[in-house]
Amino acid sequence: MEIKMVYVIHSLVWPLLACLFWWWNELWYASPVRARCKSLNAKLPPGHLGIPIFGDYLSFMWYFHFIRRPDRYIRSKMQKYGNNNNNVGAYRTYLYGSPAIIASSPSLCKSIITATTGFKQGWPSSEVLGSHSVISIHGSRHQHIKGLLTSEFTQPDTLTRIAQQLQPCIVAALHSWFQMGQINTFHQVKRVALEFMGRYMGGLELSPEIDALEKLFSTMNEGIRAQPWNFPGMPFRHALQCRKKLTEKLRLQLMKKKKEGKSIGATSDMMDRLMQSKDKEGRHLSDEEVVDNVLSSIAISYIGIAYPVTWAIYFLAKNPHVLLQLREENMEMAREKKGADVIYKDFLRLKYTNKVVDETIRIASLSGFVFKKATEDIKFEGYLIPKGWNVLLWLRHLHVDPSNFEDPLTFNPDRWDSRPKHGTYLPFGGGVRTCPGSTMARLITILFLHQLAIGYRWELANPDMKIIYLSHPVPADGVDISVSKI
Numbered sequence: 465m466e467i468k469m470v471y472v473i474h475s476l477v478w479p480l481l482a483c484l485f486w487w488w489n490e491l492w493y494a495s496p497v498r499a500r501c502k503s504l505n506a507k508l509p510p511g512h513l514g515i516p517i518f519g520d521y522l523s524f525m526w527y528f529h530f531i532r533r534p535d536r537y538i539r540s541k542m543q544k545y546g547n548n549n550n551n552v553g554a555y556r557t558y559l560y561g562s563p564a565i566i567a568s569s570p571s572l573c574k575s576i577i578t579a580t581t582g583f584k585q586g587w588p589s590s591e592v593l594g595s596h597s598v599i600s601i602h603g604s605r606h607q608h609i610k611g612l613l614t615s616e617f618t619q620p621d622t623l624t625r626i627a628q629q630l631q632p633c634i635v636a637a638l639h640s641w642f643q644m645g646q647i648n649t650f651h652q653v654k655r656v657a658l659e660f661m662g663r664y665m666g667g668l669e670l671s672p673e674i675d676a677l678e679k680l681f682s683t684m685n686e687g688i689r690a691q692p693w694n695f696p697g698m699p700f701r702h703a704l705q706c707r708k709k710l711t712e713k714l715r716l717q718l719m720k721k722k723k724e725g726k727s728i729g730a731t732s733d734m735m736d737r738l739m740q741s742k743d744k745e746g747r748h749l750s751d752e753e754v755v756d757n758v759l760s761s762i763a764i765s766y767i768g769i770a771y772p773v774t775w776a777i778y779f780l781a782k783n784p785h786v787l788l789q790l791r792e793e794n795m796e797m798a799r800e801k802k803g804a805d806v807i808y809k810d811f812l813r814l815k816y817t818n819k820v821v822d823e824t825i826r827i828a829s830l831s832g833f834v835f836k837k838a839t840e841d842i843k844f845e846g847y848l849i850p851k852g853w854n855v856l857l858w859l860r861h862l863h864v865d866p867s868n869f870e871d872p873l874t875f876n877p878d879r880w881d882s883r884p885k886h887g888t889y890l891p892f893g894g895g896v897r898t899c900p901g902s903t904m905a906r907l908i909t910i911l912f913l914h915q916l917a918i919g920y921r922w923e924l925a926n927p928d929m930k931i932i933y934l935s936h937p938v939p940a941d942g943v944d945i946s947v948s949k950i
Contacts, residue, residue, distance in 0.1 A: 501848050646925065794817065829864065
């Protein structure tokens with residue numbers, strides 16, 4: 465009798481525990497919100513918050529890391545919870561340590577990304593990039609610092625100066641690639657970009673230790689979109705450790721500049737200009753603000769250059785008819801310039817090359833998704849985005865959705881002869897959080913392509929390479945190529 469009773473208890477308890485385990489996040493996070501939904505005449509987007517602690521992380525990793533089919537992740541949501549009845553393109557889940565709403569439609573993404581109220585930046589990486597970084601702050605301080613950074617990266621005279629300073633570096637780098645014969649594109653472009661950005665933004669001469677420093681920056685960047693688990697062995701912990709070492713290097717550089725007391729001049733770098741800038745009240749930036757913004761600018765800009773350049777080199781090698789047209793356009797400009805450096809205005813005339821860059825950025829989806837956090841309850845077309853929840857703007861889905869771009873995985877620069885549908889192409893964010901370095905990244909990508917096209921040929925060592933999607937999409941082998949002169 466007792467054995468039967470134990471068996472009955474076990475047969476009831478285990479299913480009950482399994483049920484509680486499966487629905488715990490829904491009970492803990494979603495149930496309190498449903499009461500607010502009634503008063504607001506709204507409902508939560510469809511979905512499931514996953515299991516305790518992990519949420520939907522295991523499913524996310526399955527699609528992104530193990531089978532490397534990231535687009536199937538959002539499609540699985542659509543197939544399971546429907547899309548015809550949910551044209552809003554919103555799904556609830558639990559990722560990066562928080563309940564979250566995934567936004568996958570152009571209208572919802574555009575509405576959130578351009579909103580001036582109701583949302584704040586929701587990076588899980590504020591600790592990695594710094595609490596004083598323009599990415600982490602809000603309000604008037606954000607406006608002031610973003611204005612300073614925007615002037616560093618978007619003004620025509622600034623872009624012309626960048627083009628003039630960087631072109632000799634690119635020419636020298638490409639010549640060294642030719643001498644080596646076979647190179648790893650991603651690794652080599654990162655070295656060039658980091659060395660230049662360190663000099664331009666912080667007055668740092670990184671060449672003697674470029675590989676070690678690139679490893680620190682690379683590990684730090686990997687923590688930007690890692691799960692915020694600060695435990696030994698976790699990417700987030702490694703990122704914080706690398707940030708500490710890099711912050712110390714920049715702090716020493718700042719102290720050196722203070723001691724020298726150099727005034728702003730032709731040889732000034734971004735750190736100099738940030739140190740001497742003032743807001744409307746006449747206040748200088750604090751040392752922490754200067755260091756955090758120089759560090760985050762270097763970290764994001766050098767990798768934001770390496771990704772599109774690497775992908776463009778790969779796509780051009782895979783599409784020789786595109787490369788031929790790009791080469792003809794750049795050869796024509798080189799003949800016009802008669803050996804003189806190409807300046808910023810010249811790049812605006814390279815229409816086909818600009819289309820190649822747009823198509824590269826679209827299909828590679830350099831920033832697969834963007835984080836926001838709701839600061840208040842937001843109602844959108846009958847659905848509630850709860851206060852305190854993360855919002856993941858799934859930009860990659862916009863860029864590879866067949867309803868937005870015909871035959872989306874085909875590399876076709878000519879699709880940019882007409883403008884894309886409104887809200888379907890958001891590679892650099894939007895609104896007050898638009899990436900201030902986007903114009904500079906495009907310029908430098910075109911600089912690389914121009915010098916490559918007029919002087920070199922290249923072939924892929926592995927035309928069928930795989931792709932790593934976390935933390936950003938990158939060719940698994942870094943695109944090994946053999947380089948020869950024309």
